Amino acid sequence: MxxxxxxxxxxxxxxxxxxxxxxxxxxxxxxxxxxxxxxxxxxxxxxxxxxxxxxxxxxxxxxxxxxxxxxxxxxxxxxxxxxxxxxxxSFPSHIELKGTLISGMGEGAYYMGLKGYTKQFKSKIGYIPFPGTLNVRLDQKIHQEAIKQFETLDGIKIKSFSDEKRTYGWVKCFPAKLNNSINCDLILLERTHHDNSVIELISKSCLRKTAKLKDGSKVTIKIPVNI
Amino acid sequence: MxxxxxxxxxxxxxxxxxxxxxxxxxxxxxxxxxxxxxxxxxxxxxxxxxxxxxxxxxxxxxxxxxxxxxxxxxxxxxxxxxxxxxxxxSFPSHIELKGTLISGMGEGAYYMGLKGYTKQFKSKIGYIPFPGTLNVRLDQKIHQEAIKQFETLDGIKIKSFSDEKRTYGWVKCFPAKLNNSINCDLILLERTHHDNSVIELISKSCLRKTAKLKDGSKVTIKIPVNI
DNA sequence: ATTACTAGGCTCCGAGTAG
DNA sequence: TCTACTCGGAGCCTAGTAA
Missing domain, CATH: 1.10.10.10 (Winged helix-like DNA-binding domain superfamily/Winged helix DNA-binding domain)
Structure with missing residues (x-):
């Protein structure tokens, strides 16, 4: 034919x-x-x-x-x-990232715990994050590249604010699923201290405990994308 | 680019x-x-x-x-x-035919006036046709070819019936617009006495009068097609 | 004005093959 | 295994042109 x-x-x-x-x-x-x-x-x-x-x-x-x-x-x-x-x-409407859990400097925990942020978190993503962010190193280039897309995406915007000392940059949140089960949020900081190879996650409870993770654990993160 | x-x-x-x-x-x-x-x-x-x-x-x-x-x-x-x-x-959902009005043999008028048909016309297309069909000769090959499509389309089916003498074939009706204004129906007969070059139209009133037509008049017929 | 043929060039494909 | 190169042939396109 x-x-x-x-x-x-x-x-x-x-x-x-x-x-x-x-x-x-x-x-x-x-x-x-x-x-x-x-x-x-x-x-x-x-x-x-x-x-x-x-x-x-x-x-x-x-x-x-x-x-x-x-x-x-x-x-x-x-x-x-x-x-x-x-x-x-029909393309899958989520971005999938894989990486390895690493220990942060505790910086994230400090900043995200500031009143200026927590008040906004509560109203915008519905919870006050557990103090301490989960740092994940993206081992493969394809995931490091994939993360770049979020720069152009909107997400939930946490506004910058100032106290008497300094100004704290905005934070963008993207609802995500850790290891296909646990809800959390991927956060992108206006002023970040690391490059594309590390991402930070926040959650209501301690992710290390609820997901039974320790440094070196391999994790998968899925972030839905509204086209 | x-x-x-x-x-x-x-x-x-x-x-x-x-x-x-x-x-x-x-x-x-x-x-x-x-x-x-x-x-x-x-x-x-x-x-x-x-x-x-x-x-x-x-x-x-x-x-x-x-x-x-x-x-x-x-x-x-x-x-x-x-x-x-x-x-x-977005293709136009109608078939357009052009042709010339010719005088029929009066056969159409006779058959379509039979009780076995008129009863069905009344209930299925909502009116009893004016006695006398309008015959249109399709002058161009493209319209003669276009008419063939109706063989495969369904339209409104008027069933065949018999009296003591013989059986009269079914008739298919397609609602149509004559010269972009007057409602009528294109009819296709099971047993037709002419080839693809002539079509027949029926209407509630006398088409020759309402459309001010005489033999030789050029006419356009549009028939909507439900895809 | 058409349509469509032929000739030649350019693109695209796949077999063979290197790394 | 893999990617991707070369190269010959097939297929597609256009210029020129006939009808």
Missing amino acids: PELKIQHILTLSYLLSKGAKHNYVTITTSSLGKNIKKSQQSASKHLLELEQNQFIDRIISGRNISVKITSKGFSEMVKLSAILQKSLD | PELKIQHILTLSYLLSKGAKHNYVTITTSSLGKNIKKSQQSASKHLLELEQNQFIDRIISGRNISVKITSKGFSEMVKLSAILQKSLD
Whole structure:
């Protein structure tokens, strides 16, 4: 059975948009060529081939050529469109990171415990984080690269604030799942002290205990992405 | 600006289905080749070209190759899918016929006036047709061909019936618009006395009068098609 | 003005193969 | 195993041109 050639997609698409599903539409090969950004000669060949493979019906009367898409041609287009559509819709809507638990400096714990942050955490993510963040080192390059996406994503924004001494930067939170089971939040700091290879997680309770983790444990983090 | 090559559609589609929108996915060129029905070599080339044109990001570590679709690549796919989708959805959902009014033999009027038919007309299309059908000759081949589609379409079915003499065949009705304004019905007879070049219309009132037509008048008939 | 043939070039593919 | 190079052949495109 003759398959629909990939280079004929645009031709069929154009014919379809001209109403060639139900009616014979009259066109010239040069206008078709313009529309599919090919030469008149190519357009002519396309029509000949499409007819040969029974994707279109062609009627020639005098200098006019009229074309109608067959049900076979139409269903091929539907099939193709469905494949595309599906691949666009059905990608997993989460980002997956893998890494190794490492011990932080305790800095995270200090900052996240500040009143200026905790008040916002309570109202915006619904809990006051357990004092102490979970640091995860992303071992593979692919995960270090993946984390970069969050810079452009919005998440839940914890605003910066100041006390008499200094200003504390904003924090972005992304609800996440640790090891496919435990709810937590990935946090991105405006002023971070480490590069893309380490991420920080916060949670209501002590993650090290609830997830039974210790330094060196391998962990998986999934963060849903609202497209 | 480098355009997305048409032959790369399937590759991108496959990567997308593997989740390469948000995450770097690790693949081999031979598995990709299998999936897009090309050779390993072609798959390799595809990835190289896609990377060159910034439709994907590629990370190579050791023998593994990880791939992620860029926002540019993604939007190209969305664009393409939208074009296809639109051309599939937006075709005019009616069949248009043009022809010339001719005088019938009066046969239509006789048959359609039979009780066995009129009773069904009343209940199924809501009126008893004016006695006398309007015959239209389809002058162009494209319209003669277009009419063939109705053989496979359902329409409103008027059943066959018998009296003591003979059996009268079924009739299919398709609601139509004459000259873009007057409601009527296209009828297709099981046993017709003419070929594809002539169609018959029925209406509540006398079409010749309401549409101010005489033999030789050019008419346009539009029949909606429920896809 | 058309459509569509031929000729030639350019692209794309895959077999062979190196690393 | 893997990626990706070269290269020959097949297929696609366009310029020129006939009808």
